[in-house]
Amino acid sequence: STEHHLEDFGKGIYSAEMTEKTYDKMIKLARDAISRGKVCCLDASFGLASQRAKVLKLAKDTGVPYLLIHTKAPEKMVRQRLDKRLRKSKDPSDGRWEIYTVQRKRFEPPVEIPADRILELDTSKHFESIIEKRLGVLIS
Numbered sequence: 001s002t003e004h005h006l007e008d009f010g011k012g013i014y015s016a017e018m019t020e021k022t023y024d025k026m027i028k029l030a031r032d033a034i035s036r037g038k039v040c041c042l043d044a045s046f047g048l049a050s051q052r053a054k055v056l057k058l059a060k061d062t063g064v065p066y067l068l069i070h071t072k073a074p075e076k077m078v079r080q081r082l083d084k085r086l087r088k089s090k091d092p093s094d095g096r097w098e099i100y101t102v103q104r105k106r107f108e109p110p111v112e113i114p115a116d117r118i119l120e121l122d123t124s125k126h127f128e129s130i131i132e133k134r135l136g137v138l139i140s
Contacts, residue, residue, distance in 0.1 A: 022044075023044065023051050023054060024054070026042055026044065027042075027054050027055065027058055030042055030055075030058060031058055031061075031062065034058075034062045034064055035062075042055060045103055046068070046110075047103050047106060047107045047108065048106070048107075048108050049108045049110070049111075049112055052068070052110060052112065052113065053112070056112070056113070066117060067117055067118075067119055068110055068113050068117060068118045068119070069119045069121060070110065070118055070119065070120050070121070071121045071122075071123045072120065072121070072122055072123065073122065073123045073124045074124055077124050078097075078100060079097050079100075082095060082096050082097050082100060083096075083097065
C-alpha cells in the first residue's frame, strides 16, 4: 500500500505495541524463509537492543550467520532524503524527519554485536563506491 499514515512517534503505527508486532512478524517470516533454505535481509531500524536480540536469537536458533548493516549520513542529507521520499506518492514508507529525530535520540548502540558482524556504511557516498569498498566484508 502506498497510503501514508502520518502519525506521531509513540502513536498508531509508531506505538510500542505496533512496533513490537511488526518486528515479531518480520522475525516469523524470516524464520519461515530460513527453514525453506532462503536467504533473508531484514530491513528495519533495529534501534533498540531488545529488537536486535530477537534477530540474534533467530541466528543462534537456526545456525544462520548474520550481519548488521549500520548506515550513517550527515543530518542535512538524511532530512533531504526523508522529505523527498515522503513526497513520492509511490513510496510506502511513512518515515519522516520527526520520526527519525526521536529514533535517533532513543538509539542504543549495538554493543552486544561483535565488531566483525557489523558493517558500517556511510551512505552519503555513491552506492557503487560503497559496494566496491565493502563487498569483501559481506562475502568473507
